[in-house]
Amino acid sequence: MTDLDLIEIFLLVTRWVHAIAAVAWIGGSVLFAFVLRPVGKLEPEAMGRIMPHVGRYYREMVDISVVAIIFSGLLLTLDRLADEAATATYGAVLGVKIGVALLMFIQMWNLRQSGGGAITGPRWVQKFSWLLGYNALVFMGVIVYFLANLLGVLFDDALRAVS
């Protein structure tokens, strides 16, 4: 086995970790926003008992996923930007992707500080609270996922053009 093979295997594992962690985080947010929260409204007492436990394990899973996403994302970025197929468009889309990912990290932090509970404040803030809650996290996650796929297409296109 050559050195190149080892590097390729390392990058394959890195890509795999990145994708799995992304799926775990976004999938977890979807479950939270569209399953657990509505059930909480139907069965507030039962969910009140269960949610602290769910929240504890969910938080651990998210923490591990976020650390994995950041480390693997940095490695993938270094690998991609070192390649001649990384065009200015690729760099711009990657910049937007990292920017939205940063907003997600901030949003997650805000939700934790508020305990993930009801958003207080003026009426209009409460009315649009979905924008500030898990729905926003899911929305941004879906955008980041799309941008990741777009990056793959841009990179493949540029590779074909240079070869």
Ligand code: HEM
């Ligand atoms: C919310 C956070 C993020 C999500 C959901 C996410 C999701 C993804 C997914 C699904 C892929 C495709 C993996 C595959 O090949 O199957 C990907 C690729 C990638 N991600 Fe992320 N990512 C996130 C954050 C980041 C961050 C913070 C960075 C950089 C620091 C990053 C850099 C990259 C790079 C460079 C690629 C390779 C794109 C290509 O194919 O050229 N990602 N990401």
